[in-house]
Amino acid sequence: MDIARTIADLRRHVALWRKAGEGVGLVPTMGALHEGHLALIRAARAECDRVVASIFVNPKQFSPSEDLSSYPRRETADFDVLRAAGVDLAFAPATAEIYPPDFSTVVQVSGLTTGLCGAHRAGHFDGVATVVTKLLIQSLPDAAYFGEKDYQQLMVVRRLARDLDIPVRIVGVPTVREPDGLALSSRNSYLSPEERRIAPGLARVLRSVAAAVAREPAAVARELARGANELRNAGFAVEYLEIRDAETLMPVTTEVTAPSRVFVAARVGRTRLIDNLPVF
Ligand code: AMP
Numbered sequence: 001m002d003i004a005r006t007i008a009d010l011r012r013h014v015a016l017w018r019k020a021g022e023g024v025g026l027v028p029t030m031g032a033l034h035e036g037h038l039a040l041i042r043a044a045r046a047e048c049d050r051v052v053a054s055i056f057v058n059p060k061q062f063s064p065s066e067d068l069s070s071y072p073r074r075e076t077a078d079f080d081v082l083r084a085a086g087v088d089l090a091f092a093p094a095t096a097e098i099y100p101p102d103f104s105t106v107v108q109v110s111g112l113t114t115g116l117c118g119a120h121r122a123g124h125f126d127g128v129a130t131v132v133t134k135l136l137i138q139s140l141p142d143a144a145y146f147g148e149k150d151y152q153q154l155m156v157v158r159r160l161a162r163d164l165d166i167p168v169r170i171v172g173v174p175t176v177r178e179p180d181g182l183a184l185s186s187r188n189s190y191l192s193p194e195e196r197r198i199a200p201g202l203a204r205v206l207r208s209v210a211a212a213v214a215r216e217p218a219a220v221a222r223e224l225a226r227g228a229n230e231l232r233n234a235g236f237a238v239e240y241l242e243i244r245d246a247e248t249l250m251p252v253t254t255e256v257t258a259p260s261r262v263f264v265a266a267r268v269g270r271t272r273l274i275d276n277l278p279v280f
Helices: 007-019 035-047 075-084 124-139 148-163 186-190 193-198 201-215 220-234
Strands: 002-004 024-029 050-055 089-091 143-147 169-173 237-245 260-268 271-278
Touching: 002 007, 007 024, 007 050, 007 089, 007 124, 024 035, 024 124, 035 050, 035 075, 035 143, 035 169, 050 075, 050 124, 075 089, 089 124, 124 143, 124 148, 143 148, 148 169, 148 260, 148 271, 186 271, 201 220, 201 237, 201 260, 201 271, 220 237, 220 260
Parallel strands: 002 089, 024 050, 024 143, 050 089, 143 169
Antiparallel strands: 237 260, 260 271
């Protein structure tokens, strides 16, 4: 596995592969790799001749009050994981390579970003959209792989690729979970043993709300109220628990009539966790 620190080096690698007629997949990550990231890499490996994985903790998607400085960084171990997974190139640029001091451009996706995490993390999706656009243009892959764990992000990336005519297939990969249901996340490493015991309650409530609403589509309000209560009783500070249309992300407040998902964000202690599941 080669390691590229610069955009020029990344482009050199991709250009050689293209010349040989090889297809390229991109897996963007912020490192601290786990089985969720590996699922994206496996999906890319299965479909592409060459796989690039990027590791970049993107400062623009963290607000000043968030965990940028404490976000887990373990580059050497991550490179070992990528190598073992059969990644061809790790792209791990310094912050200044991605954002020179006079960087002035923002990619902003409207509509899809107004609710859910967009409503609770000011500027987050501008940061995501900007860095993903850059990564896509830098590597020009045939396909790029994103987790359904961050479903709103997946929809935002699909939209920006379409709107900006970036010729890439955006592939969504199902969420990888611990045996007790907790969605894998780099932020799970923040959890104390007691918080880790509480954390699977998030997926449990999602499952029960999704199943109840699938049985009784008009019970949305009741089930969301019950679910939020259950989360609070389990020790979560609930940021949102909502059902939204799976395509438009518009709120579903009374009755489920089209493919929809249940979305949750909640804090356990100081750690913010998100998850989502389809209703049907
Ligand atoms: P991150 O490093 O947290 O920014 O995540 C990088 C990519 O991995 C994103 O597309 C995430 O949606 C995806 N991802 C994170 N956790 C999981 C998971 N548990 N299952 C599947 N994909 C995931």
